[in-house]
Amino acid sequence: MSEQHLDARRLLCPMPVIRVQDAIAKLVAGDLLHVSCTDPGALHDVPAWCRVHGHRVVMAEPRDDEVYICIEVVKQT
Amino acid sequence: MSTQRKAISLISGGLDSMLSTRVIMDQGIHVEGINIFTGFCVEGHTHAIRKKDRQKPKRNNALWVAEQLGIKLHIIEVIEEYKQVLLNPGHGYGQNMNPCLDCKGFMVRKAYEWMQEHGFDFIITGEVVGQRPMSQRRDTMPVIQRESGAGDLLLRPLSALNLPETRPEREGWVQREALYDFSGRTRKPQIELAAKFGFDDYSQPAGGCCFLTDKSYSDKLVDMWAHRSSRDYELDDIMLLKVGRHLRPRPHFKLIVAREEGETRFLEGYRKQFVHLLSTSHSGPLVLVDGELNEDDRLLAAQISARFGQGRDAAEVEMEITDLDGRAQRLMVEPLRADEIPQDWYV
Numbered sequence: 001m002s003e004q005h006l007d008a009r010r011l012l013c014p015m016p017v018i019r020v021q022d023a024i025a026k027l028v029a030g031d032l033l034h035v036s037c038t039d040p041g042a043l044h045d046v047p048a049w050c051r052v053h054g055h056r057v058v059m060a061e062p063r064d065d066e067v068y069i070c071i072e073v074v075k076q077t
Numbered sequence: 078m079s080t081q082r083k084a085i086s087l088i089s090g091g092l093d094s095m096l097s098t099r100v101i102m103d104q105g106i107h108v109e110g111i112n113i114f115t116g117f118c119v120e121g122h123t124h125a126i127r128k129k130d131r132q133k134p135k136r137n138n139a140l141w142v143a144e145q146l147g148i149k150l151h152i153i154e155v156i157e158e159y160k161q162v163l164l165n166p167g168h169g170y171g172q173n174m175n176p177c178l179d180c181k182g183f184m185v186r187k188a189y190e191w192m193q194e195h196g197f198d199f200i201i202t203g204e205v206v207g208q209r210p211m212s213q214r215r216d217t218m219p220v221i222q223r224e225s226g227a228g229d230l231l232l233r234p235l236s237a238l239n240l241p242e243t244r245p246e247r248e249g250w251v252q253r254e255a256l257y258d259f260s261g262r263t264r265k266p267q268i269e270l271a272a273k274f275g276f277d278d279y280s281q282p283a284g285g286c287c288f289l290t291d292k293s294y295s296d297k298l299v300d301m302w303a304h305r306s307s308r309d310y311e312l313d314d315i316m317l318l319k320v321g322r323h324l325r326p327r328p329h330f331k332l333i334v335a336r337e338e339g340e341t342r343f344l345e346g347y348r349k350q351f352v353h354l355l356s357t358s359h360s361g362p363l364v365l366v367d368g369e370l371n372e373d374d375r376l377l378a379a380q381i382s383a384r385f386g387q388g389r390d391a392a393e394v395e396m397e398i399t400d401l402d403g404r405a406q407r408l409m410v411e412p413l414r415a416d417e418i419p420q421d422w423y424v
């Protein structure tokens with residue numbers, strides 16, 4: 001299992017979702033992806049993308065002016 | 078056992094692509110969605126930059142549609158490639174800077190490439206004959222099939238009965254009789270079909286799927302190109318055209334004035350890339366300078382910027398101009414009066 005960090009700050013949706021999609025394409029089941037964003041929409045869209053692709057959102061929360069999301073890769077997309 | 082056929086559906090986030098996808102899913106086809114991000118797409122989140130619009134749902138409609146339908150959605154970013162479509166559209170522009178026919182051909186081509194790479198069988202879109210003046214006409218819909226390379230692997234389920242038979246129909250992958258004959262600009266049949274499927278919350282963008290159909294946005298884009306040495310752009314350029322008031326008091330510089338707090342926060346992310354102004358004596362918006370300022374321009378930029386802050390009626394306002402090297406200069410200026418800002422400065 002590996003852990004990766006993705007800095008998607010300053011990107012407007014859907015760019016954070018696209019970056020998450022690209023990052024997860026390189027990961028395997030069980031890996032964790034930690035994502036930092038500044039577009040508040042990411043709090044909604046990244047989990048939505050995870051749901052349609054079957055990944056598990058471990059945590060998604062606003063932190064100060066940022067949004068932090070942790071995803072567990074469930075299956076390869 | 079018959080082969081499970083697979084279709085890739087171009088999902089814009091609007092009602093038509095949602096319906097066409099559902100129609101094909103109901104025929105037992107495995108459908109996945111593809112959403113093409115050109116950089117110009119209308120996103121709830123871009124509006125969400127502006128605080129006053131925050132009541133509106135901050136959702137990505139394409140993802141939302143995928144979730145309602147229970148399908149996967151692949152979002153493809155094409156910002157670089159799309160430049161060729163926007164800068165040199167073979168079929169020209171629509172009413173504004175929207176190259177709809179070339180754009181649709183390009184999007185279907187991306188879907189076609191994806192289809193081939195992933196072993197899918199055909200492509201579906203929510204297009205309806207006669208619905209859009211440029212890309213959805215009886216004579217232009219075949220152009221999209223031809224120029225995208227998809228040919229008769231492109232099926233438009235909502236309008237199929239008005240169009241020649243496609244391969245998925247001919248081969249019996251889908252039943253033609255169970256497809257539709259929608260045409261024209263009326264939305265009634267779509268709304269009825271939505272009700273039949275139990276869809277009661279969907280997005281129906283009035284203009285189109287992107288900012289290029291918007292006059293004010295197109296004007297800003299044309300202005301940007303007119304004042305640069307080339308008609309090129311980066312993602313930051315096209316994002317900044319969506320935000321703030323844009324004023325061009327001189328040909329060699331433009332000011333981007335945040336309209337409220339949300340926009341100021343967004344523009345703050347660009348402070349290192351742009352000379353910028355902020356009032357130090359009164360509260361006011363962050364202002365970015367796109368272009369070069371000479372000494373006279375600095376005063377003018379400060380006076381204009383002061384106009385948009387709380388000090389607009391004060392005798393003097395202190396403005397701070399920060400250059401790209403981080404050095405700041407403070408100026409005491411008299412804010413311009415509203416009637417001193419000619420209307421044609423507003424881009």
Ligand code: SF4
Pocket residue numbers: 175176177178180181212285286287288289290
């Ligand atoms: S409205 Fe925009 S995204 Fe839609 S076809 Fe026209 S140019 Fe392309």
